[in-house]
Amino acid sequence: MDALLAGLRAVAESTRLRLLAILAGGELTVSEITRVMHQSQPRVSRHLKLLCDAGLLERSREGAWAFYRVARSSHGGGLAAALLELLPEDDAGLARDRERLALVRSERAERAAAYFRENAERWDSIRDLHVGETAVEQAMLEAAGAGELPVLGDLVDLGTGTGRVLELFSPRVGRGTGIDSSREMLNVARANLGARGIVNCQVRLGDLYDVPMESGCADVVTLHHVLHFLDDPAAAIREGARLLRPRGRLLVVDFAPHALDFLRTEHAHRRLGLADEEMESWCKSAGLATCEVRHLESTGANSHETLTVSLWTATR
Ligand SMILES: C[S@@+](CC[C@H](N)C(=O)[O-])C[C@H]1O[C@@H](n2cnc3c(N)ncnc32)[C@H](O)[C@@H]1O
Structure with a gap:
């Protein structure tokens, strides 16, 4: 009262x-x-x-x-x-x-x-600033189930940027589709996929809040270093969940909470990392079960060494 x-x-x-x-x-x-x-x-x-x-x-x-x-x-x-x-x-x-x-x-x-x-061309080198990408990529393959299944089926990568996630998963998926709202990023992604002879993956211009693909079309949906830029991460997760088939997996990779303000001022980050509890509640609201969280501490010897990369895997 x-x-x-x-x-x-x-x-x-x-x-x-x-x-x-x-x-x-x-x-x-x-x-x-x-x-x-x-x-x-x-x-x-x-x-x-x-x-x-x-x-x-x-x-x-x-x-x-x-x-x-x-x-x-x-x-x-x-x-x-x-x-x-x-x-x-x-x-x-x-x-x-x-x-x-x-x-x-x-x-x-x-x-x-x-x-x-402005950063489409040098995006891959900006990514390398943060944390050892090789370890993250290995962990992503494991989290998506690449160790257990011969082929992961259909992958949708939301906010695909230069298409690196498509490139990583291309040998393991039937078909990969990258969605991004930046034509410049997609130009670089198309050039990268072409140069590597990747034919089972394509990219499409689109808004990740309203993906131009039908519900239940994907076995794996990835969001790699995208949520910390967004106004409404919960809505992005809901859209990812919508795309998943039953038992499909959503894989989110992003920074754990940190205090590096320059990422906001110089690199347009909206959020200084994402907490496990937030992710848990967004996934739950989107009808997903969060099964696993993995934290990869950066071992770099530079000013970015305090950044930890988290991988959250949720199942529909
Ligand atoms: C930091 S980049 C990450 C790119 C890629 N996932 C990677 O890790 O290399 C974030 C990407 O999200 C895209 N993006 C941001 N908001 C978006 C939206 N509403 N719809 C689609 N793409 C969006 C940006 O254009 C950018 O390419």
Whole structure:
């Protein structure tokens, strides 16, 4: 009862109700929220704090950034969900917030896309900066079941970039399809596949949130160093799950949580790594069973040595 009253009191104010509505569309940083709300940062932060204290929002810190999202925990999350249901569809103020939010999101997506356009040619060398790729690739083959099965069937690689994952898996799959939204990346991928004489793999231009392929078409879906760039990793996992056949495997490879802020400022990373618990909950919500997690510590003797690569395998 006390918690419910505290939640109701916290949200009984127009700015805070707007905040809840804005964050219903996914997590945001304070500066993004500030731009959507057209209010000063201290003011927005104060409202955010009140909503967090009342359990309606959750905050997580990643390096210099803090992300806010609607709570999922039982009492606060339940109240937030119930209130969001009651918001009037036709409210002009909320509609303006939605428009500004769409703008903030599209600018962010354009920044990431520009980064990929500019780095398509040298992407493979950027990958090598992070961690020993050979060990990761060996672990990927094992996690996807290449040791147990003679042929893995159909593979879909989401955010395929230069097509390295297709190249790695090509001897082990019947057919491989790489999806990417960057034409520049796909040009490099096509050139790479062609140069290596790989004929069972192809790439297609597409959005990984809405893959132009039918449900249940894949035995293995891979997301290799893609989720940390995305606004909505949970939606990407749902789309990957949709593509899987029964007993198919989703293989996600990404960084474990870290504090290397320069990856955000210089390399367009949206998230400083991903935690096992987050991945577990996204997979569960997508109807997948997470079976295995493997962490590969970097042994490099440079400033990137604190990066750990995680491999999560989930089965449909
Ligand atoms: C860091 S690269 C990784 C490429 C590749 N998986 C690898 O490890 O070499 C991320 C890729 O995701 C692609 N990407 C980002 N957002 C996407 C989206 N919404 N739909 C499709 N591709 C996307 C980018 O264009 C980029 O090629």
